[in-house]
Amino acid sequence: MSDGTFLRYVALGDSQTEGLGDGDDAGGLRGWADRLAELLARERSDVLYANLAVRGRLAGQVRAEQLGPALALRPDLATVVAGVNDLLRPRFDADATAGHLEAMFAALTAQGARVATLTFPGVGRITPLARPLGPRVEALNERIRAASRRHGVTVVETSRHPVVDDPRLWSPDRLHAGPIGHARIAAAVAQALALPGSDDSWTRPLPPQALPSGLGAVAAELRWAGSFLGPWLGRRLRGRSSGDDRRAKRPELLPVTAGPGTPPGTAWRA
Structure with a gap:
């Protein structure tokens, strides 16, 4: 709506938007998009929300399966x-990936939707073994920014704040945000959209915490590799995806209910 009030929110994407790392499949996933919908519903009780995201999806698959x-x-x-x-x-292929994103930006904005997207943090800052991926992340981010400028898309630059490197914002797999991270992403998008009550508190650091060093840090890397990297590589070698046979968790526009344990208006202060 032109006055900045949003009544019909639809989220497209992969595992991060589906909510992995914030809850589980047994009890239900929450995630930053759910949290953002709750912030929207704080202002209007008639907000409707759909989440079409499915884990494991490539950008081209998101376009093919979710855009329509x-x-x-x-x-x-x-x-x-x-x-x-x-x-x-x-x-x-950074150009091909960004091309799929831009096609979605173009179609949604042409229909009159306000569109928002994120840039991605350097994964090597969170997972040292992934440092070689740094140039790929920046290449994709640059193309996301350029495509967003062409279509009037709001870009949420979460990666430019040091708090993003805090392990407490991430789930144990280091690929998905944890509950605190999802809350911070929702708050970042809320601020970018200028939602009432939003501010930059999501950028502030968490209280200091001792981190493992020396042999402790090496042991943590080995545990992560055995628990998460190994199984992920195994799926790739078998041509499998974590999203095989999965469908969107919320394919229709439905009323929004508050998440567990989160009073209205507190999500970005987690």
Whole structure:
């Protein structure tokens, strides 16, 4: 809506938007998009929200599978966040990945939706073994910014704040945000959209915490490699994806209910 009030919010993307790292499949996933919908509903009780994201999806798959249904829902707000699964593939093509994102930006904005997207943090700052991916992340981010300028898309620059490197914002797999991280992402998008009550408190650091060093840090890297990197590589070698046979968790526009344990208006202060 032109006055900045959003009543029909549709989220497109992969595992981050689906909410991995914030809850589980048994009890239900929450995630930053759910949290953002709750912030929207704080202002208007008639907000409707759909989440079409599915884990493991490449940007081209998000476009092929989610864009049509999203347009059919006629959102006045849409978030499009994808590309991490692409840059993890050996044959990553930054131009092709950004091209799929730009096609979604173009279609949604042409229909009148306000669109927001994210840039990605340097994964090497969180997972030292992933440092060689740094140039890929920056290449994709540059293209996301350029495509966003061409279509009037709001870019949320979460990666430019040191707090993003805090391990407490991340789940144990170091690829998905944890509950605090999802809350911070929701708060960042809320600020970028100038939602009432939003501010920059999401950028502030958490209280100091001792981090492992020396042999402790090496042991932590080995545990992570055994618990998460190994199984991920195994799926790649078998041609499998974590999203195989999965469908969107919230394919229709439905009323928003507050998340567990989060009073209205407190999500960005987590």
